């Protein structure tokens with residue numbers, strides 16, 4: 001590989017010198033520019049493998065340079081140097097398409113790792129794994145393209161979508177299509193760790209730091225070093241962990257339980273939840289500052305019922321996999337009616353539910369053809385005329401009524417007043433929505 005070249009754009013001679021020296025010691029060729037105008041001249045004269053620019057330049061903003069390079073030299077990743085503690089600038093630059101950022105005072109080891117990662121993008125034959133995200137619906141096509149773009153950046157990504165819509169799959173694809181692919185992908189369900197063990201799970205602990213800590217143990221951050229940490233169900237993090245996570249993201253350092261010093265970590269964080277994080281922030285259940293850090297770029301995974309035309313394709317793919325795994329000679333096929341029943345089913349559990357339904361159907365069917373009865377679709381859902389929207393309205397209604405009942409300590413007359421409806425109408429709805437069974 002020929003020597004990589006880096007363009008450094010900064011008007012402060014001290015910082016320019018520090019970055020130049022650090023990168024030359026890594027064996028890279030460096031070029032420096034003090035203004036946007038000079039940077040443009042350099043870029044026009046020769047290609048660069050990486051560009052590192054200060055945010056504030058005498059003749060304009062580093063963000064403008066990010067946008068320009070994105071457009072004209074999309075192969076060149078740009079990192080931005082931001083003022084100490086200026087989270088907004090960092091987030092803004094990532095949204096504009098910066099590959100990553102480093103804050104002042106520039107930490108040399110952070111800078112080295114950043115450049116290392118950026119160089120891995122260079123000419124490497126990245127695997128295009130995104131074909132495993134199946135579907136031809138416009139929303140899925142766009143998602144595949146977005147994954148490719150996000151794979152090139154280090155920006156935190158938040159994936160929101162109903163359960164079973166492929167959030168973890170998307171996170172894995174962002175990881176495996178980017179420069180961290182050779183590093184670990186560590187997935188963790190934040191709702192599944194007992195609160196009292198959380199800090200040690202995330203950041204590790206030293207032997208003897210609490211009862212039961214018999215030996216040093218690395219945390220998830222350390223395990224994910226050089227790779228990606230996927231925080232699933234991030235809304236479930238208790239407040240005290242939200243504070244600690246925010247700190248780790250800001251400082252890019254973690255302190256194991258019982259340790260005196262912090263250790264630097266180089267991890268990309270991708271988070272996900274099926275809940276509305278912005279709404280939780282409004283309700284005071286999720287920290288705004290952490291939300292802001294995690295949700296730099298939002299990705300939405302669409303529910304299956306929004307794209308029923310993709311169901312045949314997915315079903316055939318899943319059936320082939322099930323048959324292969326079970327060592328079946330024949331791949332069972334869905335008959336026409338069964339396929340159309342599937343396309344009308346609302347799939348509250350999305351693709352995971354489709355997988356489960358087909359697993360069961362393969363077992364129940366005659367070996368060649370799957371009929372509607374083999375699908376055992378939940379009758380109430382399958383035969384009712386509920387569309388996705390109606391279902392959602394019902395859910396909202398149910399939630400509002402529950403809340404009103406709780407507030408009024410189950411006094412239905414007062415709950416009805418609160419909801420602005422008659423007592424009879426409330427009683428009817430409680431029955432219809434099955435709330436009297438709870």
Ligand SMILES: Nc1ncnc2c1ncn2[C@@H]1O[C@H](COP(=O)(O)OP(=O)(O)OP(=O)(O)O)[C@@H](O)[C@H]1O
Nearest residue numbers: 132133134135162163164165166167168169351352
């Ligand atoms: N578009 C898709 N193409 C192929 N397989 C998919 C697709 N979407 C989801 N799947 C499959 O569906 C299953 C569920 O996906 P995944 O675990 O990524 O969902 P999730 O949104 O993270 O779910 P949860 O919120 O319950 O954790 C996986 O086996 C995944 O491979």
